[in-house]
Amino acid sequence: MTDTLSNQSPHSEMVPTAAISIEGVSYNYGKRKALDDVSFQVLPGQFTALLGANGAGKSTLLSLITRLFDTPDGTISIDGKSFASHGSKALAPLGVVFQQTTLDLDLSVRQNLRYFARLRGMSSSFAKQRIEETLSALEMFERVDERVRDLNGGHRRRVEIARSMLHQPKLLLLDEPTVGLDIQTRRVIVNHIHNLAKADNVAVLWTTHLMDEIWDEDHLIVLDKGKIIEDGTVREILAKNEANSVSDVFESIIIQEEERLK
Amino acid sequence: MIDGLMIRALYGILYREFLRFFQQRARFLSALVRPLIWLLVFSAGWRQTQGLAPYAPYQTYIPYEVYMIPGLCAMIQLFNGMQSSLSMIYDREMGSMRVLLTTPLPRWFILVARLFAGVAVSLLQVYAFLAIAFFFTYFEFLELDIDPIGYITVLPALVICGFMLGALGMALSATVKQLENFAGVMNFVIFPMFFISSALFPLWRIKDLSYTFYQFCTYNPFTYAVELIRFALHGQFYAEGALVVAVTSVIALGLAIYAYDPSRGLKAKGKKG
Numbered sequence: 335m336t337d338t339l340s341n342q343s344p345h346s347e348m349v350p351t352a353a354i355s356i357e358g359v360s361y362n363y364g365k366r367k368a369l370d371d372v373s374f375q376v377l378p379g380q381f382t383a384l385l386g387a388n389g390a391g392k393s394t395l396l397s398l399i400t401r402l403f404d405t406p407d408g409t410i411s412i413d414g415k416s417f418a419s420h421g422s423k424a425l426a427p428l429g430v431v432f433q434q435t436t437l438d439l440d441l442s443v444r445q446n447l448r449y450f451a452r453l454r455g456m457s458s459s460f461a462k463q464r465i466e467e468t469l470s471a472l473e474m475f476e477r478v479d480e481r482v483r484d485l486n487g488g489h490r491r492r493v494e495i496a497r498s499m500l501h502q503p504k505l506l507l508l509d510e511p512t513v514g515l516d517i518q519t520r521r522v523i524v525n526h527i528h529n530l531a532k533a534d535n536v537a538v539l540w541t542t543h544l545m546d547e548i549w550d551e552d553h554l555i556v557l558d559k560g561k562i563i564e565d566g567t568v569r570e571i572l573a574k575n576e577a578n579s580v581s582d583v584f585e586s587i588i589i590q591e592e593e594r595l596k
Numbered sequence: 597m598i599d600g601l602m603i604r605a606l607y608g609i610l611y612r613e614f615l616r617f618f619q620q621r622a623r624f625l626s627a628l629v630r631p632l633i634w635l636l637v638f639s640a641g642w643r644q645t646q647g648l649a650p651y652a653p654y655q656t657y658i659p660y661e662v663y664m665i666p667g668l669c670a671m672i673q674l675f676n677g678m679q680s681s682l683s684m685i686y687d688r689e690m691g692s693m694r695v696l697l698t699t700p701l702p703r704w705f706i707l708v709a710r711l712f713a714g715v716a717v718s719l720l721q722v723y724a725f726l727a728i729a730f731f732f733t734y735f736e737f738l739e740l741d742i743d744p745i746g747y748i749t750v751l752p753a754l755v756i757c758g759f760m761l762g763a764l765g766m767a768l769s770a771t772v773k774q775l776e777n778f779a780g781v782m783n784f785v786i787f788p789m790f791f792i793s794s795a796l797f798p799l800w801r802i803k804d805l806s807y808t809f810y811q812f813c814t815y816n817p818f819t820y821a822v823e824l825i826r827f828a829l830h831g832q833f834y835a836e837g838a839l840v841v842a843v844t845s846v847i848a849l850g851l852a853i854y855a856y857d858p859s860r861g862l863k864a865k866g867k868k869g
Binding site (some may be wrong): 400401402421422423424425426428430432434435436437438440441445448450451452453454455456457586 | 600601604605607608609611612616619620690691692694695696697698699700701702703845
């Protein structure tokens with residue numbers, strides 16, 4: 335396996351290095367297969383929605399990408415650096431927003447972000463600047479000295495997104511980040527991340543089972559029972575399946591898969 | 597091996613540990629009240645009956661509170677070591693540990709840095725306790741009579757003992773699946789370690805009472821931690837204690853690094869597919 339996509343192509347100058355490249359990844363829990371030969375790429379500036387029902391393998395895939403689990407089969411490379419050859423250093427260009435809140439509730443927003451900045455090796459002055467920038471972009475800077483415990487779910491989520499962007503990652507991973515949030519907050523977050531991908535050329539991998547979070551120009555990957563069953567732009571997938579919406583595609587794919595397995 | 601990222605990350609981990617410690621005032625108070633109760637109530641009550649004849653490292657007859665001080669310093673570090681491990685399990689269950697594990701830092705460094713931060717907090721607690729004990733001596737409530745230089749010579753001993761007790765707690769936390777299970781482990785670890793040691797009574801006196809009990813005490817690394825602190829507090833070096841504490845630290849830390857699985861309690865380990 336090569337470390338970079340550009341190494342694979344004879345026209346390496348023309349093909350951007352994938353922000354994340356996953357090749358032939360499989361994973362089992364005992365005898366149960368959670369992921370089966372999964373391969374895909376996310377390019378810089380691309381918003382990729384990873385769609386799948388509960389148990390499809392999304393969380394396992396994210397645990398492998400974040401190196402919480404070791405990858406027994408296949409290769410995962412972030413910005414051209416594989417875990418196999420670079421170890422934990424390959425995680426440097428990665429920003430993550432987990433489904434579960436991972437902020438320290440008893441610390442203030444500023445203290446949480448400062449702690450994270452140190453873990454990412456940022457200097458005090460740069461951290462200060464980025465804390466202001468990322469929180470301001472999410473209209474949270476005025477609450478920088480409040481304890482996280484005193485914030486509501488939507489504001490906590492915004493702080494987590496700001497934290498994930500603090501070190502200017504090339505790949506942003508979000509695991510169902512809008513779960514439990516009201517419609518307005520969901521819309522704000524979905525819009526913000528879509529804009530971020532374009533403006534900052536950040537690759538986004540967004541897992542969800544909510545169809546309205548996926549836009550027509552997005553890259554869509556549909557995962558079912560550990561396998562990728564669709565991979566392309568939303569428009570391509572709609573045209574291929576002669577469907578009007580992602581929701582219709584998803585339902586028909588799932589029904590077809592269930593019938594095939596009967 | 598150690599780069600700029602690691603130094604900044606270590607600073608970050610220390611920063612968070614101290615912030616959390618000072619915000620948890622009850623933890624700070626209980627860390628001080630527990631040994632002070634032992635010192636004031638237990639030693640005052642037993643002072644008349646438990647005075648000790650001269651034996652190393654002591655040059656003269658000593659009152660019982662002088663004997664107890666090293667054991668209580670080690671007790672603070674024992675509780676702190678287990679408390680740090682408890683907070684690691686809490687962080688693992690609450691998800692904060694995931695933030696650490698998704699940084700470009702090696703896993704061994706993350707565990708060592710957490711351990712180092714725990715030791716730093718335990719030093720603060722021990723010196724706060726010694727300062728209060730010094731205050732009681734100044735106003736003649738106690739007769740501690742420790743040479744001021746002892747407060748400096750004890751520092752390396754406290755560092756190495758804190759490291760051992762923290763590493764033991766970390767190795768235990770790596771094997772515990774859920775937060776609730778850790779309370780039981782603490783009861784089976786903290787109390788036996790403390791009581792089956794030389795923290796409260798000298799080994800020669802224990803040997804006179806029960807040879808079997810004495811043997812158990814000599815198998816307990818906590819005994820060597822207490823004695824190392826005792827000698828260091830009086831400006832002397834206890835080589836056997838230092839060796840046992842250092843070897844135990846390395847083994848416990850090695851076990852913790854080997855056994856630490858961030859996904860434990862969340863999911864089973866995967867197999868080659």
